[in-house]
Amino acid sequence: MFKFICNRQTFLTAITHVAKGVSQKSTIPALERLKLHLMQNSLELTGYDLEFGIQCTIEVESEDTGEFVVLPRLLIEAIRRFSGDTVIIEVDDNYIVRMFCDDTKFQISAMSAEEYPSLPALDLKKGMQVEQPVMISMIRQTSYATSVNEAKPILTGELFEVNGDILTVAAIDGFRLAVRQESVSSEEPYHFVVPKRTLLEVASMLKEDAEEPCTISADRRHVVFEFNGYTVFSRLLEGEFHNFRSSIPGTYETEIIVDTGDLTRCLERCALLISGKFNAPVRCHFAEGALRVWCKTGIGEIDDKISVRIDGPDVTIGFDNRFLLDAVRAADCDKLKIQLTGGNRVAKIVPPEGESFIFLLMPIQLKN
Numbered sequence: 001m002f003k004f005i006c007n008r009q010t011f012l013t014a015i016t017h018v019a020k021g022v023s024q025k026s027t028i029p030a031l032e033r034l035k036l037h038l039m040q041n042s043l044e045l046t047g048y049d050l051e052f053g054i055q056c057t058i059e060v061e062s063e064d065t066g067e068f069v070v071l072p073r074l075l076i077e078a079i080r081r082f083s084g085d086t087v088i089i090e091v092d093d094n095y096i097v098r099m100f101c102d103d104t105k106f107q108i109s110a111m112s113a114e115e116y117p118s119l120p121a122l123d124l125k126k127g128m129q130v131e132q133p134v135m136i137s138m139i140r141q142t143s144y145a146t147s148v149n150e151a152k153p154i155l156t157g158e159l160f161e162v163n164g165d166i167l168t169v170a171a172i173d174g175f176r177l178a179v180r181q182e183s184v185s186s187e188e189p190y191h192f193v194v195p196k197r198t199l200l201e202v203a204s205m206l207k208e209d210a211e212e213p214c215t216i217s218a219d220r221r222h223v224v225f226e227f228n229g230y231t232v233f234s235r236l237l238e239g240e241f242h243n244f245r246s247s248i249p250g251t252y253e254t255e256i257i258v259d260t261g262d263l264t265r266c267l268e269r270c271a272l273l274i275s276g277k278f279n280a281p282v283r284c285h286f287a288e289g290a291l292r293v294w295c296k297t298g299i300g301e302i303d304d305k306i307s308v309r310i311d312g313p314d315v316t317i318g319f320d321n322r323f324l325l326d327a328v329r330a331a332d333c334d335k336l337k338i339q340l341t342g343g344n345r346v347a348k349i350v351p352p353e354g355e356s357f358i359f360l361l362m363p364i365q366l367k368n
Contacts (some may be wrong), residue, residue, distance in 0.1 A: 002092035019072035021047030029134035033069035047177035070110040127217030128186035132210040138204040147173035154239035162190040177360040198234035252339035254312030267325040281364040317343040318364040325361040
């Protein structure tokens with residue numbers, strides 16, 4: 001038998017995050033459970049599904065050692081509903097877990113951790129450091145453009161590439177491209193592709209107000225993110241990522257400056273008329289200092305107009321409303337610059353100044 005005492009909120013936060021790495025369905029029963037490894041005054045928690053995992057260590061009070069695996073849902077819900085600040089946990093030789101908190105005694109069954117697989121042995125270099133708010137922004141501004149088509153698994157993830165002191169993150173699905181760049185400190189060049197699921201979990205765990213950076217390191221098969229006491233590790237996607245730079249146009253004929261909020265609200269109004277059953281492109285006409293947006297489906301029709309600044313010839317172009325709205329929502333700036341070359345060439349969306357992000361969007365052929 002072994003026993004430990006911990007802060008309830010610290011324990012709850014740790015098991016909630018780490019449980020995201022637990023397999024939903026596995027031929028190895030242990031992988032459907034959370035592993036807890038007690039090493040006297042520290043408790044290591046692991047969730048792992050052979051492709052993706054999360055691990056962290058918290059401080060506890062104990063003189064014992066031991067380990068067990070437990071279904072996370074019941075453990076999380078029990079700890080969440082306890083009313084005290086401190087939890088006492090005892091595990092007997094039959095892996096019965098007894099939890100005591102104030103006047104509450106709660107008991108659940110666990111299992112031996114003998115069948116729990118070892119984590120992958122990683123040959124990691126020093127890695128790079130990215131400020132946590134920056135990493136959140138980079139993921140949010142690119143993840144929307146990943147592919148959902150498993151026919152090209154490499155495009156269901158995002159490329160991380162470091163050349164010199166510039167980190168580039170890119171996602172592409174054949175209809176749109178999102179690229180984000182930031183300066184980083186890295187002693188190594190990198191080129192690897194991370195599954196979207198991993199990045200979304202990392203983004204949900206990072207903190208906007210964190211002072212400590214996120215450290216990212218990788219070998220040929222795995223990537224590791226370390227931040228706030230957590231280690232998130234993931235198998236990389238294999239294959240050749242698309243040469244996205246060749247897709248970015250170097251010239252344009254018409255440049256538009258538009259208020260991001262105005263365009264977002266306009267496209268959200270269009271979205272009211274569009275569903276899987278009733279789908280149609282939005283017709284965007286840029287002329288005379290205005291953007292006129294028109295769309296008609298079996299639900300209804302919208303004719304909308306917002307003010308913009310136009311430099312160059314008038315343009316009429318069609319877009320998938322959801323794709324355009326995804327890009328506009330991902331932009332973290334008050335205004336956007338849209339660069340067009342006629343109505344049949346790819347649209348380029350960038351910030352008003354510089355190109356910290358680049359969004360490309362293929363047009364849809366309009367019927368007259």
